[in-house]
Amino acid sequence: MKKREVPASVKDERLVKKRRNQMIKGAITLFKQKGFHQTTTREIARASGFSIGTLYEYIRKKEDVLYLVCDRIYDEVRDRMEQAIDTRQGDLNSLKLAIAYYFKVVDELQDEVLVMYQEAKSLGKDSLPYVLNKELQMVAMFENILKRCVGNGVFHLNEREIQLFAHNIFVLGQMWGFRRWALKKLYTLEEYIEIQTKLLLEGIMKRT
Amino acid sequence: MKKREVPASVKDERLVKKRRNQMIKGAITLFKQKGFHQTTTREIARASGFSIGTLYEYIRKKEDVLYLVCDRIYDEVRDRMEQAIDTRQGDLNSLKLAIAYYFKVVDELQDEVLVMYQEAKSLGKDSLPYVLNKELQMVAMFENILKRCVGNGVFHLNEREIQLFAHNIFVLGQMWGFRRWALKKLYTLEEYIEIQTKLLLEGIMKRT
DNA sequence: ATTTAATGAACGAGCGTTCGCTCGATATTG
DNA sequence: CAATATCGAGCGAACGCTCGTTCATTAAAT
CATH class of the missing domain: 1.10.357.10 (Tetracycline Repressor, domain 2)
Structure with a gap:
C-alpha cells in the first residue's frame, strides 16, 4: 500500500514543470556557491521558494536535483x-x-x-x-x-x-x-x- | 588552555612522517574509490592502519588529509x-x-x-x-x-x-x-x- | 616514574527523508 | 444557493542515522 509512489504523474503537469524550474534555478544558484555536497535539501527548498516537504513531492532523492x-x-x-x-x-x-x-x-x-x-x-x-x-x-x-x-x-x-x-x-x-x-x-x-x-x-x- | 595545539612539533619527527605517509597512502586508495566527501575519517584511519583517535593526533581537520x-x-x-x-x-x-x-x-x-x-x-x-x-x-x-x-x-x-x-x-x-x-x-x-x-x-x- | 603514543566509546551537530496534518479549492448534496 | 464532503498541494517537526571530533583511559617507551 505504497501511498506516494507516482505522485508526479497524478499532479498537474504544468505545476510539476513550474516547480521543477524553480528547483533547478534555485539549486544552480546554490551549487555555484557551495557545490552539491555542501548544499542541504533544506537550502534547496528555501531557494526554490517552498518547503522541504514540498521539495520531496517533486523528487525522491537529493541526487535527483x-x-x-x-x-x-x-x-x-x-x-x-x-x-x-x-x-x-x-x-x-x-x-x-x-x-x-x-x-x-x-x-x-x-x-x-x-x-x-x-x-x-x-x-x-x-x-x-x-x-x-x-x-x-x-x-x-x-x-x-x-x-x-x-x-x-x-x-x-x-x-x-x-x-x-x-x-x-x-x-x-x-x-x-x-x-x-x-x-x-x-x-x-x-x-x-x-x-x-x-x-x-x-x-x-x-x-x- | 588548548591542549593539543601543536602536537607534531612535540612528537618524534620520524614517527610523524611515517604516520603521515601511512595516512596519505591509505587516503589516496580510498579517495580513488569513493572521493573525498564519501570517505569517512574512520575509514581513513582503518586504511592507514591505526585508530580514529590516532588519526586525529596527526591532523586537526579532515580537510588536512x-x-x-x-x-x-x-x-x-x-x-x-x-x-x-x-x-x-x-x-x-x-x-x-x-x-x-x-x-x-x-x-x-x-x-x-x-x-x-x-x-x-x-x-x-x-x-x-x-x-x-x-x-x-x-x-x-x-x-x-x-x-x-x-x-x-x-x-x-x-x-x-x-x-x-x-x-x-x-x-x-x-x-x-x-x-x-x-x-x-x-x-x-x-x-x-x-x-x-x-x-x-x-x-x-x-x-x- | 614520567612522558609519549594509541585507543575507541561517547558526543552532538547536521543531514536526508518521512508523514501526519493543514487548509483553500473544488465537487457533491439537499 | 448554501452546506457539506472530498481532494491534494503544501508544510515542517520529528526521526533515525552518519560523521567529524574529543578525551578519559590504557599501553609503551624512556
Whole structure:
C-alpha cells in the first residue's frame, strides 16, 4: 500500500514543470556557491521558494536535483550552440565561428559549466552515462563541422584525428571555464579565442 | 588552555612522517574509490592502519588529509617530470619527448590526477592557492622548454602564445585522465600521444 | 616514574527523508 | 444557493542515522 509512489504523474503537469524550474534555478544558484555536497535539501527548498516537504513531492532523492540541474545545463549549452552554429557549411570560417561562439557560450555559462564538471561525478550509476552521452553529442557537433571541412578539402584529417581534434576544441573551451583562476589573469575572452584559434588551426610549426 | 595545539612539533619527527605517509597512502586508495566527501575519517584511519583517535593526533581537520594528499600527488608528478625531462635542450625533439613523457605520467597516475582534479576544490581558502601554485609551476616547466625552442629559432611564438600553449599541453594531458571514459575507447596511450603531438605541433592547416 | 603514543566509546551537530496534518479549492448534496 | 464532503498541494517537526571530533583511559617507551 505504497501511498506516494507516482505522485508526479497524478499532479498537474504544468505545476510539476513550474516547480521543477524553480528547483533547478534555485539549486544552480546554490551549487555555484557551495557545490552539491555542501548544499542541504533544506537550502534547496528555501531557494526554490517552498518547503522541504514540498521539495520531496517533486523528487525522491537529493541526487535527483543534481540530475535535473546537469540535464538543464547541457540543454542550455546545446541549445545556444545549435541556435548559432552552422554545421553544414563546411568552410574554414564557419569552423572558426563555431569555435569562437562555443568559447563565448562557455564564458557566459562559466559557473554552470563548472558546477557540472565538478559535480557530475556524484551522479548515480544510471544518470551518469545519460549525461556523458549528452556531452558526446556536443563533441559530435564539432566532428560534423570538421568532416564537412575535410570533405570540402579545406584540410586533411583522418577519422581519428577528427575525433580527437573535436575533443580538443571541446576541452579547451571548458578550460576557459575551469582554469579561469589562471587564464583570466593572462587573457581577455577575445584574446583567448584569437590565440587559441590560431594555435589550434595553424599549430606552432612553420610560422613566419 | 588548548591542549593539543601543536602536537607534531612535540612528537618524534620520524614517527610523524611515517604516520603521515601511512595516512596519505591509505587516503589516496580510498579517495580513488569513493572521493573525498564519501570517505569517512574512520575509514581513513582503518586504511592507514591505526585508530580514529590516532588519526586525529596527526591532523586537526579532515580537510588536512585532502591537503596532504593533493600535496603529495603534485610532488609525485613533478618529481617524475623533473627526473626525465630536459628543459635546457630547447630543440623540437626534447619538446616532443617532454609531451610524451608527461602524458605517460598522467596515464600512470590516472587515478591520483583524477582525485586531485575532482577534490581540490574542497580545499580551504588557505590551502587551495598553495596547491594551484604547484600546478602553475608545472605549466612553467613547459613554458621553459618552449622559450628555449623559440630562442633557438625552432618556431616563433610570442610570450602570451607560449603561456597558452603550455596550458594546452598541460590540460590535454590531463584530458587523457579525466576523459578516459570517452578516449580509451578510441585510442591507446601511444596513439593518443602520437596524434595529439601532431595536432599540437602541426595544427591542421596546410597538411599534405 | 614520567612522558609519549594509541585507543575507541561517547558526543552532538547536521543531514536526508518521512508523514501526519493543514487548509483553500473544488465537487457533491439537499 | 448554501452546506457539506472530498481532494491534494503544501508544510515542517520529528526521526533515525552518519560523521567529524574529543578525551578519559590504557599501553609503551624512556
